[in-house]
Amino acid sequence: MDHGKQHWVPSSYLEAWCDPDLPPGYEPYVWRFPKDGGKGQCKAPHNIFAETDFYTIHLPDGQRDLSLEHGLGTLEEKFCRIRKTRIDNREPLNTEEKVWFCAFIAAMYVRTRAQRNALQKQWGHAVRVAEDLKQALDAMTPEELQQYRPPRSLGETRGPSLTINDVKKLADQPIQQMLRTIIEEDLPVLAQMNLVIFTTEDDIGFVTSDHPCVWFDPQGGRRPPMLQSRTVEVLMPVSPNSLALLCWEDFPNYKDMSLLEVDNANRFQQMGCDEYFVVRRSASKPVWFT
Numbered sequence: 359m360d361h362g363k364q365h366w367v368p369s370s371y372l373e374a375w376c377d378p379d380l381p382p383g384y385e386p387y388v389w390r391f392p393k394d395g396g397k398g399q400c401k402a403p404h405n406i407f408a409e410t411d412f413y414t415i416h417l418p419d420g421q422r423d424l425s426l427e428h429g430l431g432t433l434e435e436k437f438c439r440i441r442k443t444r445i446d447n448r449e450p451l452n453t454e455e456k457v458w459f460c461a462f463i464a465a466m467y468v469r470t471r472a473q474r475n476a477l478q479k480q481w482g483h484a485v486r487v488a489e490d491l492k493q494a495l496d497a498m499t500p501e502e503l504q505q506y507r508p509p510r511s512l513g514e515t516r517g518p519s520l521t522i523n524d525v526k527k528l529a530d531q532p533i534q535q536m537l538r539t540i541i542e543e544d545l546p547v548l549a550q551m552n553l554v555i556f557t558t559e560d561d562i563g564f565v566t567s568d569h570p571c572v573w574f575d576p577q578g579g580r581r582p583p584m585l586q587s588r589t590v591e592v593l594m595p596v597s598p599n600s601l602a603l604l605c606w607e608d609f610p611n612y613k614d615m616s617l618l619e620v621d622n623a624n625r626f627q628q629m630g631c632d633e634y635f636v637v638r639r640s641a642s643k644p645v646w647f648t
Contacts (some may be wrong), residue, residue: 364412364427365404366470367568368434372403374441374597375566375638389637393628395647398640406634407568409471415534426537430465437462445555445600450611460548463594463604464541467571469533472632477532485529488522547585548592554609556601558620562639563598565624565646567631570594574626595627598638621645 376386377400387400413430415423436458444451451459467473498506520528528535558564571594573583583590592604601615601623615623625646628635 362410363408364410364414365408366412366474367407367466367566367570368430369403369408370434370438371466371570372406372566372636375636376403377638377640389640390634391637391642393631393633393635395642398637398642400640407471412471412474413469413533413537415531426534429538430469433458433462433465441596441600445596448555448557448612451553456553457545457549459553459602460551460604461541461545463571463592463602464544464548465537466594467544467573467592468537468540470569470632472569474533477536478529481525481529481532484525485522488525492522544585548604551585551592551604551606552609553611554603554605555596555612556603556615556619556623557612558599558601558615558617560617560620562637562641562643564595564601564620565598565627565635565637566595567627567635569630569632570627572626572630593623593626595623 372388373386375388377389380386385402387402388406389398390401390406391398411422413424413426415426417423440451440455440459443449444455495503495506571592573585573590573592575581575583575587575590577589578584578587585592588606590605592602594602596602603609621643624643625648628646
């Protein structure tokens with residue numbers, strides 16, 4: 359198994375959304391809908407949200423380092439076991455299970471194609487700024503270089519500075535370069551937050567998407583959501599019957615949602631997706647797009 363095709367949304371995660379009314383002889387499938395509406399398509403989970411060598415680190419000798427792919431596989435196995443043995447049975451998670459569950463959520467927020475593209479854009483801009491500055495410095499006379507004073511940063515920086523080549527690596531493969539570090543930084547905070555699983559017995563239930571983990575801060579204004587904010591909320595569908603919320607408010611382990619609340623959660627998931635959202639049925643509701 360060469361692990362060439364790598365999923366930014368795990369097929370094992372998506373299997374919970376397979377249509378329960380599968381015709382005899384058919385391969386299990388989910389219903390994938392375009393972000394802005396339209397006709398859904400039935401797709402096997404292993405055939406969607408994947409890209410060749412999405413997590414592979416290509417070494418100088420031509421070898422493929424699959425450590426990220428294998429590490430994410432471990433997280434996926436732990437998550438699916440917790441979903442089956444605990445969450446599907448509405449049982450509280452113990453401390454170790456919560457850490458694994460939060461690690462999966464931390465990875466899901468970063469590992470998607472939408473985040474990869476956003477990070478490439480961010481670091482690509484940094485590369486262009488650095489190259490423009492280098493070009494300007496190279497064009498200076500010795501006298502101008504002597505008088506030049508680099509811009510002063512606000513506050514103290516943490517860790518070593520980056521070279522242009524370092525920034526180019528981040529722009530080229532941000533997931534490979536950053537995923538481990540981001541999970542290590544976010545996991546301790548997520549594990550301290552309160553976990554509540556919202557539940558529903560609705561036939562359609564919760565939808566998911568190609569970017570299923572969403573951070574939201576209703577009090578944050580234009581500022582990007584930050585985990586340290588006491589009003590931040592981290593949402594991720596667990597299955598059509600379960601939606602995970604990590605927050606700083608005190609909630610019970612499990613809480614039923616009304617149909618109106620489920621529709622609002624699905625609308626939020628539709629707004630947060632990149633290109634597609636996923637439903638267990640060939641059905642969508644106008645309220646999800648309002």
